[in-house]
Amino acid sequence: MSYYAGIDVGSLSSDAVIVDAAGGIKGWAVTETGAHSTNAASAALDKALERAGLRPDQVAYTVATGYGRAAVPQAGKKVTEITCHALGAYTLFPEVGTVVDIGGQDSKVIRLGENGKVVDFVMNDKCAAGTGRFLEVMAAKLGVTLDDLGRLSLGAEGEVAISSVCTVFAESEVVSLVAKNQPIPQIIKGLHRAVVNRVAAMTGTTGVREQVIMSGGVAKNAGVVKLMAERLGVEISVPDEPQIVGALGAALLAAREDAV
Amino acid sequence: MSMPSIPSRAEHLEAWRESGGKVCAAFPAQYPKELLWAHGVLPVEVWDPPLAATRAPGHLQPYICSVVRQGLELLLAGAGDSVDLILFPHTCDSLQNLASLVGDYLKPAAPSLFFYNPKAPFKAPAREFYLDQLHALDRQLAGLFGPRAQGALEQALEWSRALAALHAKAYKMRALGELAAGAGEFYAVLRAGEYLHPTALIPLLEGWLAQSAGSASAGERIVLSGVLPGPPDLLESLDVLGLVVGNDDLLSMSRRLLTSPPGTGEPLAALGEVFLHMPPCSTRGSSLEERLAWIKGLAGQSKSKGVVFVEVKFCEPELFDLPELRRGLKEAGLPSLVLEVDVNQAAGGQAATRLEAFREMMA
Numbered sequence: 001m002s003y004y005a006g007i008d009v010g011s012l013s014s015d016a017v018i019v020d021a022a023g024g025i026k027g028w029a030v031t032e033t034g035a036h037s038t039n040a041a042s043a044a045l046d047k048a049l050e051r052a053g054l055r056p057d058q059v060a061y062t063v064a065t066g067y068g069r070a071a072v073p074q075a076g077k078k079v080t081e082i083t084c085h086a087l088g089a090y091t092l093f094p095e096v097g098t099v100v101d102i103g104g105q106d107s108k109v110i111r112l113g114e115n116g117k118v119v120d121f122v123m124n125d126k127c128a129a130g131t132g133r134f135l136e137v138m139a140a141k142l143g144v145t146l147d148d149l150g151r152l153s154l155g156a157e158g159e160v161a162i163s164s165v166c167t168v169f170a171e172s173e174v175v176s177l178v179a180k181n182q183p184i185p186q187i188i189k190g191l192h193r194a195v196v197n198r199v200a201a202m203t204g205t206t207g208v209r210e211q212v213i214m215s216g217g218v219a220k221n222a223g224v225v226k227l228m229a230e231r232l233g234v235e236i237s238v239p240d241e242p243q244i245v246g247a248l249g250a251a252l253l254a255a256r257e258d259a260v
Numbered sequence: 261m262s263m264p265s266i267p268s269r270a271e272h273l274e275a276w277r278e279s280g281g282k283v284c285a286a287f288p289a290q291y292p293k294e295l296l297w298a299h300g301v302l303p304v305e306v307w308d309p310p311l312a313a314t315r316a317p318g319h320l321q322p323y324i325c326s327v328v329r330q331g332l333e334l335l336l337a338g339a340g341d342s343v344d345l346i347l348f349p350h351t352c353d354s355l356q357n358l359a360s361l362v363g364d365y366l367k368p369a370a371p372s373l374f375f376y377n378p379k380a381p382f383k384a385p386a387r388e389f390y391l392d393q394l395h396a397l398d399r400q401l402a403g404l405f406g407p408r409a410q411g412a413l414e415q416a417l418e419w420s421r422a423l424a425a426l427h428a429k430a431y432k433m434r435a436l437g438e439l440a441a442g443a444g445e446f447y448a449v450l451r452a453g454e455y456l457h458p459t460a461l462i463p464l465l466e467g468w469l470a471q472s473a474g475s476a477s478a479g480e481r482i483v484l485s486g487v488l489p490g491p492p493d494l495l496e497s498l499d500v501l502g503l504v505v506g507n508d509d510l511l512s513m514s515r516r517l518l519t520s521p522p523g524t525g526e527p528l529a530a531l532g533e534v535f536l537h538m539p540p541c542s543t544r545g546s547s548l549e550e551r552l553a554w555i556k557g558l559a560g561q562s563k564s565k566g567v568v569f570v571e572v573k574f575c576e577p578e579l580f581d582l583p584e585l586r587r588g589l590k591e592a593g594l595p596s597l598v599l600e601v602d603v604n605q606a607a608g609g610q611a612a613t614r615l616e617a618f619r620e621m622m623a
């Protein structure tokens with residue numbers, strides 16, 4: 001039996017998925033990227049293999065994706081995260097029409113055609129606005145964990161408007177709001193709104209076709225997902241493990257590549 | 261195919277000056293360079309001077325494009341004192357404002373001239389206006405450098421026809437996949453025309469085209485649109501990723517280099533026809549329909565499957581029509597990608613990823 005690996009090296013997390021020839025997920029892992037992409041890719045792969053109960057030599061082919069894909073020596077092929085996220089989402093949700101992925105360093109909206117093929121995409125600009133990094137910086141400034149952001153914002157009674165999506169300016173704004181004793185949950189909801197508005201604006205280029213899927217680490221933030229659904233006027237589905245959608249797509253491509 | 265040896269801007273300028281020639285710093289984009297040649301003046305174009313922008317940002321709003329910012333940086337560095345003339349064509353409002361600022365505040369040693377291009381549609385009044393502009397510039401140049409020699413304009417028009425024919429040949433070979441040169445080489449050679457005199461440029465192009473006949477690289481073919489071809493790392497990414505430029509719709513390139521003056525008629529009137537017959541362009545007020553049809557035609561000629569817009573950030577004329585252009589291309593089955601760049605800054609890894617994803621999408 002042959003197995004296939006997909007490794008997604010992102011700015012914050014490195015993720016790996018192992019699938020069998022039929023595309024069934026045998027193991028997966030999410031690890032921190034840290035300062036060394038190659039090491040992070042190896043750590044993610046090792047962990048996924050361990051969970052799958054497999055040895056490295058049982059992996060027939062590996063595809064790497066993500067911004068650090070060039071630094072994955074195990075990979076026979078490197079594919080962009082656009083293609084991998086689309087394939088991963090299409091496999092998990094065969095009716096998917098739009099993928100909204102908010103990762104640590106960038107965010108992207110991917111439009112898929114009826115057959116799951118990418119027909120359009122847009123990525124954010126060269127800044128942290130509208131990315132997980134924006135929320136990470138703000139969480140640190142507010143003294144809460146990333147995992148708490150969603151829960152706190154969902155419990156907010158009201159919302160404080162954040163006027164800037166620039167991480168630097170928004171950080172100053174947050175400091176001012178904290179100094180005025182504005183409730184933290186309301187500030188967080190305002191920050192979520194800023195991210196959602198920024199990313200939702202990207203759909204102006206691609207359009208939105210249902211079913212809409214959110215992936216990436218920020219999809220674990222229920223507060224952002226709720227506001228995004230309201231903003232786009234659609235229901236949004238989130239995979240059980242939104243961080244491994246790209247790695248899953250890469251693993252499925254690895255299986256296809258080996259079959260050629 | 262190896263890159264031909266191209267004299268650097270500094271080398272060429274030095275040699276030109278040593279021969280007693282005059283130099284004009286010419287701002288983008290369309291201007292009658294033939295008239296400058298005819299007056300013994302070498303136009304050296306100012307698109308993206310390789311300078312760190314340290315002083316210009318202090319004088320400009322942050323949303324002014326980097327072509328204008330870099331141009332001002334060059335002038336603040338004293339370039340206006342080392343040339344014989346500065347020419348500002350009215351290409352966009354930002355360049356027009358720069359021209360006013362330079363004239364009102366910087367006051368460089370070299371005289372500044374404005375050149376006003378009419379906007380489409382180019383009916384009789386536009387033709388008349390443009391001809392008046394040519395006559396006025398001719399008089400201004402004569403006032404500065406003396407009357408042009410007899411037959412000089414006719415000679416300049418001959419050079420212009422030869423260059424347009426060579427450019428057209430390069431574009432045709434590339435569109436047909438018969439040019440063995442990547443995007444980096446293609447644009448490095450053609451951009452030499454931003455400063456080389458025709459007597460140097462014509463043999464360079466002739467030699468390069470003769471040596472470069474051959475099969476183009478395999479890959480997904482695209483049309484490149486925008487102002488400039490893009491930073492070197494972006495062009496390198498195209499070559500590395502297997503994206504082959506089959507044609508372009510670039511302001512600095514095909515929108516102005518391929519149009520030849522007619523071989524008959526009064527020389528200044530013939531020169532006027534060059535501008536009036538250039539391809540559709542955002543800076544000339546061309547309609548969206550014309551531009552869309554033109555780009556679709558470029559894609560068809562070169563069997564290109566998509567369009568990559570490399571836009572200089574904050575370029576108002578280019579960006580305004582972009583959503584409608586992209587929609588029209590999409591309806592025609594041509595996907596498009598937009599990359600925003602600053603001149604003189606690397607496009608970076610994100611741009612390379614977008615190009616790679618675009619190639620995967622088209623495959």
